[in-house]
Amino acid sequence: MSYKAGFVGLIGLPNAGKSSLANMLVGEKFSIVCHKAQTTRKRVLGIVNQEGLQAILMDAPGVIGKSSGLNRFLQDEYKDVMQKADVLVACLNMDAKSMEDLLRIADMTAASGKAWMILMTKSDLKPHRQLILRQKLQDYAVPILSVSTKQEVDKHKELILQEFAKLLPQSEAPIYEEDLFTLQSTKDWVAEIIREKCFYNIHEEIPYGLAVQVRKYEELEKIDRIFADIVIEKESYKSIVLGKRGELIKRIGTEARKEIELQLDKKVFLDLHVRIKEKWTKNPQAIRELGYVVEA
Ligand SMILES: Nc1nc2c(ncn2[C@@H]2O[C@H](COP(=O)(O)OP(=O)(O)OP(=O)(O)O)[C@@H](O)[C@H]2O)c(=O)[nH]1
Numbered sequence: 001m002s003y004k005a006g007f008v009g010l011i012g013l014p015n016a017g018k019s020s021l022a023n024m025l026v027g028e029k030f031s032i033v034c035h036k037a038q039t040t041r042k043r044v045l046g047i048v049n050q051e052g053l054q055a056i057l058m059d060a061p062g063v064i065g066k067s068s069g070l071n072r073f074l075q076d077e078y079k080d081v082m083q084k085a086d087v088l089v090a091c092l093n094m095d096a097k098s099m100e101d102l103l104r105i106a107d108m109t110a111a112s113g114k115a116w117m118i119l120m121t122k123s124d125l126k127p128h129r130q131l132i133l134r135q136k137l138q139d140y141a142v143p144i145l146s147v148s149t150k151q152e153v154d155k156h157k158e159l160i161l162q163e164f165a166k167l168l169p170q171s172e173a174p175i176y177e178e179d180l181f182t183l184q185s186t187k188d189w190v191a192e193i194i195r196e197k198c199f200y201n202i203h204e205e206i207p208y209g210l211a212v213q214v215r216k217y218e219e220l221e222k223i224d225r226i227f228a229d230i231v232i233e234k235e236s237y238k239s240i241v242l243g244k245r246g247e248l249i250k251r252i253g254t255e256a257r258k259e260i261e262l263q264l265d266k267k268v269f270l271d272l273h274v275r276i277k278e279k280w281t282k283n284p285q286a287i288r289e290l291g292y293v294v295e296a
């Protein structure tokens with residue numbers, strides 16, 4: 001029987017539901033999700049293994065038109081994902097502000113010259129829009145599916161994987177071991193979970209200039225001891241991140257710890273510390289130091 005394997009790049013606007021979709025397909029939460037735009041920064045790889053198929057999903061940042069500082073990294077990162085993927089999925093979210101933005105994503109994906117397909121994400125929202133969009137997209141002559149991560153998940157998953165199996169290249173064998181579902185290290189994953197809890201709990205623009213770095217990870221027999229920094233770009237943000245009597249950072253720590261413990265199935269001690277790195281999102285060297293580097 002023929003075997004198919006390769007990399008699938010998820011391309012869409014910020015907040016299009018790419019990470020939610022990736023988690024749904026993999027069946028594990030390997031990529032963080034938030035209602036705020038620009039949650040995903042560095043690409044995260046998740047692996048779906050099925051009989052005759054290995055799809056390596058590359059969850060990328062959303063497509064943005066800005067190109068300085070941290071935004072420059074986000075732009076370089078999705079472009080690199082587009083280049084490295086075997087198959088591209090244009091994720092067109094039904095709750096996007098404008099239809100033109102969605103058509104632009106489709107055009108951009110088509111222009112790559114790669115095998116691709118369209119997924120209309122968040123299909124539980126605005127059903128009327130789906131019909132109009134479907135008509136406008138017909139000329140591309142690529143598969144179009146609708147998907148919601150909130151309804152009929154198994155059905156959607158099966159249909160999408162069937163399309164991947166058609167589009168991905170033949171391969172002699174799986175590219176990665178079949179019992180892996182992500183290539184992210186525990187340390188990086190933990191930093192992402194903490195960043196997700198910051199995104200949910202801290203308001204206004206602060207999360208966009210916030211990074212998390214795990215300083216020390218001690219794996220003991222009965223407990224993992226994790227020491228992490230929440231890095232912000234302005235001194236004046238510190239009191240906001242800490243909250244009254246340190247209540248906010250405590251809540252962030254508790255939420256992150258609970259999720260990490262659940263996933264690792266182990267007790268965790270989590271120590272969070274706020275560190276200020278003035279204007280790091282505008283400083284290319286600081287951006288790199290915080291791990292935002294497009295891999296060669
Ligand atoms: N109604 C509805 N909401 C969804 C669906 N999928 C995702 N969402 C929500 O949409 C928001 C954004 O989801 P993400 O998966 O973080 O989107 P993303 O495209 O990865 O966003 P960035 O990483 O910021 O580019 C979250 O609040 C999700 O809960 C869906 O199928 N239906």
Ligand SMILES: [Mg+2]
Binds near residue numbers: 019039040060061
């Ligand atoms: Mg994302």
